[in-house]
Amino acid sequence: MLTIGCHLSSAKGYLAMGKEAVKIDANTFQFFTRNPRGTRAKAMNPEDVKRYLEFAKDHGISRILAHAPYTLNGCSADEHLRELAAETMRDDLERLEYTPGNCYNFHPGSHVGQGAEMGIGYIADMLNQVLTPELHTTVLLETMSGKGSEVGREFEELREILDRVERSDQMGVCLDTCHVWDGGYDIAGDLDGVLNRFDRVIGLSRLKAIHLNDSQNPLGAHKDRHAKIGEGFIGFEALKRVVSHPALKDLPFYLETPNELDGYAREIAMMREGL
Structure with missing residues (x-):
């Protein structure tokens, strides 16, 4: 059965x-671990x-996905902001031990000219500061669209991060259909080609979740x-091929x-129809 949900x-x-x-x-379902535009988090209950x-x-x-706040930027030019990103991620992962065995997704960040x-x-x-053997959550790098100075538009950039992480067995990737499309990967016209490239560069075994969005x-x-x-440039038929692709x-x-x-209910029904 198709495992599908939305952001709540x-x-x-x-x-x-x-x-x-x-x-x-x-x-x-997916949810933000804290205020998506800030750093405050509610106390755990x-x-x-x-x-x-x-x-x-x-x-x-099953397999719920926690999303880090957008403000988390581990590659900021500001050392204080990099320290804050590490502290936020460390705290998020400690809190996620209440629901072990799931995933935590974050935007790699923006290098802001560096x-x-x-x-x-x-x-x-x-990541080398934050990941420890005691954690039971898989941390996911999200594919990005490449706006501004974002890191992660190309699969090769994500692979390079993974190669530098000491505990890379605790890492994976979340593929966002809108982001990869906006980044230049033609998932509508050549889905197999995009997935083959992902497999060559990163490995499909690293792919743990998909953000399903039109663009x-x-x-x-x-x-x-x-x-x-x-309602976007990717289109329903192309996204239907994504959810039904054998890989x-x-x-x-x-x-x-x-x-x-x-609206989410309608889209979930649309994606499930015929599967």
């Missing part, structure tokens, strides 16, 4: 997210987590503007389209 607000806690997921016929885990087991919810090579080095340094922009625009499924069909998919819950 964590404001009311894990159990509330689980109930919202079931309401829209999702069997997974162990009782809420316990009730959620029981609910998730009863309703077949150059991709310097940015890659800083990102790997942060408001044409191929290679480097702008990162998500669109509803079927991808067993992965969890997470919608980040500009929707409310009813």
